[in-house]
Amino acid sequence: MSRASPFPFVREGGFGENFGVFCFPRVWDKTSFPAQNTSCTPPASCDIICQNVEWRAGRLRNLVSVEDITIERWDALYSRCCDMIANPGEYVDSCRGKVLASLFYEPSTRTNFSFQAAAMRLGAGTFGFSDSSTTSISKGESLADTIRVAASYADTVVIRSKVEGAARAASLYSPVPVINAGDGGHMHPTQTLADLTTIAQRRGRIENLRVGICGDLKYGRTAHSLIIALAAFPGITFRFISPRDLRMPDYSLDFLRTRGIEYEESTLLDESMPELDILYMTRIQEERFEDKDEFDRLHGTYVLTKNLLERASGDMLIMHPLPRDGEILPEVDSDNRAVYFDQVRNGMFIRMALLFDFLQLPRITPSPPESDKRAICRNPVCVTNKEPYLPPLNAADGGCGYCDK
Numbered sequence: 001m002s003r004a005s006p007f008p009f010v011r012e013g014g015f016g017e018n019f020g021v022f023c024f025p026r027v028w029d030k031t032s033f034p035a036q037n038t039s040c041t042p043p044a045s046c047d048i049i050c051q052n053v054e055w056r057a058g059r060l061r062n063l064v065s066v067e068d069i070t071i072e073r074w075d076a077l078y079s080r081c082c083d084m085i086a087n088p089g090e091y092v093d094s095c096r097g098k099v100l101a102s103l104f105y106e107p108s109t110r111t112n113f114s115f116q117a118a119a120m121r122l123g124a125g126t127f128g129f130s131d132s133s134t135t136s137i138s139k140g141e142s143l144a145d146t147i148r149v150a151a152s153y154a155d156t157v158v159i160r161s162k163v164e165g166a167a168r169a170a171s172l173y174s175p176v177p178v179i180n181a182g183d184g185g186h187m188h189p190t191q192t193l194a195d196l197t198t199i200a201q202r203r204g205r206i207e208n209l210r211v212g213i214c215g216d217l218k219y220g221r222t223a224h225s226l227i228i229a230l231a232a233f234p235g236i237t238f239r240f241i242s243p244r245d246l247r248m249p250d251y252s253l254d255f256l257r258t259r260g261i262e263y264e265e266s267t268l269l270d271e272s273m274p275e276l277d278i279l280y281m282t283r284i285q286e287e288r289f290e291d292k293d294e295f296d297r298l299h300g301t302y303v304l305t306k307n308l309l310e311r312a313s314g315d316m317l318i319m320h321p322l323p324r325d326g327e328i329l330p331e332v333d334s335d336n337r338a339v340y341f342d343q344v345r346n347g348m349f350i351r352m353a354l355l356f357d358f359l360q361l362p363r364i365t366p367s368p369p370e371s372d373k374r375a376i377c378r379n380p381v382c383v384t385n386k387e388p389y390l391p392p393l394n395a396a397d398g399g400c401g402y403c404d405k
């Protein structure tokens with residue numbers, strides 16, 4: 001693993017580069033965050049300044065994007081995770097008295113349950129919802145207010161939403177850390193941590209891998225997150241296998257292109273099989289389609305069978321974030337290359353490692369950017385189009401700072 005080349009968005013020289021990633025229309029305020037290392041200075045050209053100073057100082061405050069994780073942070077998390085797997089008894093009281101809020105605006109089995117189980121295994125308590133219609137959201141309560149309320153009772157908030165950029169928006173208003181448990185088709189950083197854990201566990205390293213990602217690459221947030229993470233490791237190349245209508249979005253391909261990461265696109269799974277060290281299957285995301293007929297046309301495009309696997313190498317990892325919807329037949333489950341249930345279990349341990357840090361972080365006074373203007377984004381499922389009070393937030397490339405589009 002390369003230590004000299006952390007995630008591409010965090011250039012050598014520190015975290016200052018990230019000032020360009022999410023900027024806020026406010027004046028630099030060093031007083032908002034205690035115990036900061038201000039060795040990085042904001043770019044002179046930028047009078048709109050990132051407020052995530054603890055993050056910049058090397059301390060992860062929110063996990064909103066995969067881009068919040070550096071190789072160094074990954075190393076630390078994975079190391080803790082391995083220790084938790086080997087010595088779970090040593091952590092049973094490590095977060096006693098702490099509380100996790102799990103706000104699931106969208107259905108989940110693995111992410112919701114694993115976060116709750118992770119908290120319990122650390123001795124923390126949990127509360128939350130998996131059906132927002134049972135809360136005051138159904139009376140029109142805003143995301144910002146819901147977060148402020150949940151964070152009043154909790155030490156960390158986990159949020160899943162069908163709205164892209166919801167976790168970023170939540171982090172602006174939260175006095176406690178916010179973890180993105182999946183925001184629409186955008187990102188799913190903790191699934192990526194589970195994926196990296198499984199690859200590292202099975203391969204002993206994350207480098208020099210030919211990674212095939214197959215299925216719904218347009219809407220598959222786990223795929224979008226995974227390529228950003230894997231691109232930081234040496235010698236990773238990608239083959240994206242999808243129907244033409246579900247290709248990897250241009251902004252993700254641009255991300256790879258600008259970093260010189262090799263990738264190919266294909267519509268064929270069978271011809272790709274012999275070329276791969278990892279095959280990451282994904283579900284066609286029915287819930288993201290506007291046109292049901294379009295989903296019906298594309299559903300079932302790829303089905304991984306025992307027969308197809310005969311073309312693959314003997315140590316190719318078969319991965320899937322789950323749930324599956326027919327794209328891996330049950331007959332594959334007994335193949336020792338199939339690691340998707342390892343991903344499930346590892347997801348709990350790596351979330352324990354994350355919560356172990358996050359639940360202990362001091363509360364802050366959030367200072368959401370003040371602006372007379374409201375954020376505007378052309379992406380109809382961006383949080384800015386659902387929560388009209390949100391301030392403008394720009395990404396370094398000029399895209400939307402909430403949803404990256």
Ligand code: CP
Pocket residue numbers: 107108109110111112182188191321322323
């Ligand atoms: N992998 C994943 O996010 O699964 P859930 O939707 O069940 O949480």
